[in-house]
Amino acid sequence: MVITLYYAPVTCAMVSWIMLNEVHAEFQTIDLNFRKKDHRKTEYLTINPLHKVPALVVNEKVLTENVAIIQWINATFPNEVVLPTNPWEHFKAISLLSWCSSGIHPFLTRMNNPKKIVGGSDNTDSVIQIATTEINECLQVADIMLGKKEFFFNNFSAVDVHFFWCCRRATQFGIALKRFRNVQRHFHFISQRQSVKKLLHYEASVIQKFETSQKA
Ligand SMILES: N[C@@H](CCC(=O)N[C@@H](CS)C(=O)NCC(=O)O)C(=O)O
Structure with a gap:
């Protein structure tokens, strides 16, 4: 299974990112720079025409909305704690x-x-x-x-x-x-x-990467 999460720093995409980490999923993150309007570019609009993150791509199929992504994570990793079992x-x-x-x-x-x-x-x-x-x-x-x-x-x-x-x-x-x-x-x-500390560290590194590319 190939899992990709489209993410942008500070946004609610962090919720899906953290939960993928909580279940130890193997996934790659694609970082969008909102300042550069990456989310409005054709490349991303083909993933999510509503130009919002998060978007989860699983084996080339796209799922948007944290509430849906969380339920997918819960169903896909049944041995991990995502949602209450009762x-x-x-x-x-x-x-x-x-x-x-x-x-x-x-x-x-x-x-x-x-x-x-x-x-x-x-x-x-x-x-x-x-x-x-x-x-x-x-x-x-x-x-x-x-x-x-x-x-x-x-x-x-x-x-x-x-x-x-x-x-x-x-x-x-x-x-x-x-x-x-x-x-x-x-x-x-x-x-x-x-998982939250890991996200905050990751977020800082992405912000730093964007700032460096802005200066270049
Ligand atoms: N209900 C959606 C909200 C998604 C959303 O509004 N994401 C914001 C970032 S927090 C976004 O991508 N905004 C960019 C835009 O609307 O163009 C979810 O929970 O996934």
């Missing part, structure tokens, strides 16, 4: 992954590029303000959900990684986690995981 918890995990992907992520996208929402108008402040309020509400809900637990479920799962990405992106946009003690603790705990 049926109810399994679907509860899909529900939480979908929440990260479609309930939290869109507000992070707005914070990243408010112009996309307001078009020609300069009124980006209100977009950022509304997105901040929505993200804080999500963090509050997650804080209660987590309580004193280490993970969202009894054991580690992909939900912990997806939520970690949401929190990391939120902090990059200036949202403080300290109001949410359980979320902050979870964030720190997940950041210490081997």
Whole structure:
């Protein structure tokens, strides 16, 4: 089986990258430089016409969306911990992954590029303000959900990684986690995981590679 992950630093593609590492999959990563609009180039549009990462290519077949990729990883590596095995918890995990992907992520996208929402108008402040309020509400809900637990479920799962990405992106946009003690603790705990540390190291090396190529 030949597995390739299309990835870009800082993006939610890190969720799939980390989970492929968690299951010890052999895969290659293709790094896209968003600053150079690699994701808008014909070569990538033939992989994902929606110009988003992650995209997973398995034996020349393309799968997009973290929620789908995670379920593929779970089905392909049944001996590894990706999603809870208890049926109810399994679907509860899909529900939480979908929440990260479609309930939290869109507000992070707005914070990243408010112009996309307001078009020609300069009124980006209100977009950022509304997105901040929505993200804080999500963090509050997650804080209660987590309580004193280490993970969202009894054991580690992909939900912990997806939520970690949401929190990391939120902090990059200036949202403080300290109001949410359980979320902050979870964030720190997940950041210490081997696969996450490996990703952060990889991400730094890709950013460095892009910066060097920019200067050349
Ligand atoms: N729901 C998708 C979101 C994918 C997504 O929006 N990716 C962003 C990076 S975080 C992207 O590639 N944006 C580039 C673009 O939209 O052109 C998933 O979880 O896979």
